[in-house]
Amino acid sequence: MAISIDPRLSEAARLGNIDAFYAIIQEDPYMLDHIDQIPFVHTPLHIAAHEGQILFAMEMMNLKPSFARKLNRDGFSPMHLALRNGQIKLVLGLLKADKDLVRVKGREGMTPLHWVVTMGNSNLLIEFLEACPECIEDVTVLNETALHLALKNDQTDAFNLLIGWLQTNRRKGALALEKKVLNWRDNNDNTMLHIAASKGLRQELRLVLDSFVLFSIDLQAKNSQGLTALEILRDVRQAVNNAEVDTTTTKIKRLKKKEHTYKILCRSAARSRANLSAEMLNAMLVVLGLVITAIYQSSLSPPGGVWQADNTNSSTSDPLFPTSNNVTLHFIEVKGSIAKHLIGAESRKAGTTTMEPMPYFIFFFLTSTAFMISIFYTLWFTLHVSSIVVGPVYFLGISYFWSMAILAPSVDLSGINILYTFVFFTAPFLALSVRILRHLVSPSSNYTEWIHLRIAVCGARNVGIAQIFRFLILPPYIA
Incomplete structure (x- = not known):
């Protein structure tokens, strides 16, 4: 009812x-x-x-x-x-x-x-x-x-x-x-x-x-007819069936195409991250934070300390335990000329580590490798949440390599660390520049479509900043 x-x-x-x-x-x-x-x-x-x-x-x-x-x-x-x-x-x-x-x-x-x-x-x-x-x-x-x-x-x-x-x-x-x-x-x-x-x-x-x-x-x-906004604006009308066939053919070719190794690795890493529970992810971030902190601390307080004053006296008072200014040297002692030629002779300048060049080189290689891996995983696990973490980690990496350059016991090792600092500093800008340039010069890029759409809408004489890139950066076949 x-x-x-x-x-x-x-x-x-x-x-x-x-x-x-x-x-x-x-x-x-x-x-x-x-x-x-x-x-x-x-x-x-x-x-x-x-x-x-x-x-x-x-x-x-x-x-x-x-x-x-x-x-x-x-x-x-x-x-x-x-x-x-x-x-x-x-x-x-x-x-x-x-x-x-x-x-x-x-x-x-x-x-x-x-x-x-x-x-x-x-x-x-x-x-x-x-x-x-x-x-x-x-x-x-x-x-x-x-x-x-x-x-x-x-x-x-x-x-x-x-x-x-x-x-x-x-x-x-x-x-x-x-x-x-x-x-x-x-x-x-x-x-x-x-x-x-x-x-x-x-x-x-x-x-x-x-x-x-x-x-x-x-x-x-593209809409269901396979047309972009630019193509519609130009009154480029295609049959729906032909557009669907072309779209399907493109998808089939893309699926059949062999993937690059880096894409396979990225996909595997992404799947691994997706399978991590929230508790496991938090635990891994805590461990990575501790590892980065411990390694960075080593750049501030290296094993054995640092020289407090310039010392060029290599005399020893005991053949079994060589010393200089009452500071005991490390048990790994480089006596061959080849190693000293590759990594330089010990300078013993104030502020440099008391380690000899070869022990320092091994120490630097191991800590830097662990440091970079830890930073990579930290960024990998947190970038999907927030990109704010990139800035502090970026400057932390620069600070680490610059600190290791100051501590280096030889001029050659210091130069290597300065090179690492420069690479770490410029790498993001180079990667971004390459990505932007590839995007700009690609005839099928979103940027190219943007320029053409602006030209169709505003006219060739009123393209704004796109006109500058169009004539100065893009190749003739795009312009």
Whole structure:
């Protein structure tokens, strides 16, 4: 037997008569609970939202907050109805009572935010984004974001506002949110760039290209027809079947291609890291931290100490225990000229280690190897969590090798350590430069696609900084 709503309650909600409502409740205290059991129902809150009865709606929110998330038989929540009927004050009241109401999905997965975007109400759009920033991630049943809907409904002002909000967002996770929303694909694999290109919205395309860094946007993304935004903008229309065949063929070739050894090693290492439990990962990081600390301490306090003053006196008082200035030398004594030629003769300068060159070389080799391995594993285990750890570890490595250069007992060993310091200092910049150059000169890179898209949107004479790279860095076949 279907549960019906008392007509007197509906009339009280329509008129906003709170006293009449409580008079009805005195007759049946469980009336609102009975209504709440109906999956799709036009609650008193729906009625009040439709009629703009703010006080009555707030009273319902206080008594039955669950009504605000219920859908009526048409698939609308109270906030949806308030938006459709232009009850802006009531919408803001509901938003103040529960900011997550903007994420309630109604008919076709449309949230109140999506409705505001399709309506083009900029003021409400700002209120929604400020109250609940996460609502910009919500998608419809067709996987459309607010950006998709703004472009499809020709609401360019709403689109520009969303882009501006993403650009100025400073909250936690803003970078990941920006990248996710900008590259989101709908059911046809169209990003917001594909839609803007298909509608010929050059100003909107230019706004996106000017507002975000290159690596935030995947300009090479292809939709279900196998077309990029640039190809759509150029009206390069291909048959869907041919595009699918080409895409499938490319995937088959990539899967059949033999992997490089370094890719196999990286995959194995990644799988090993993924299989580590949180407790095991924490234990390994603790051990690595202790190893790095102990090794770095050895660069500050080497075995045997350091010379306190320059000493060139190599005379000995005991042939079994050679000494110099009452300091006993190490038992590993280099007497051959070949070893001294390779690693240099002992200088015994103030601040250098009392170890002879050969013992020091062995000590340096072992500690440096352990130090580099420990740093590598520390970075490997923590980079997926945060890249902040890279800076301190980088400068710690430079400090270690520079300290070992100062301690080196010979000029040649000191030069080797200085070389290690220089390599450690420049390696990240060289790796980054090689990666950037490879990215720039590749004819199929995201950067090349960015330049071509900017040229198509802005014209050849207005490409911004891309024009400089285009003529000074890129080869002629790209320009």
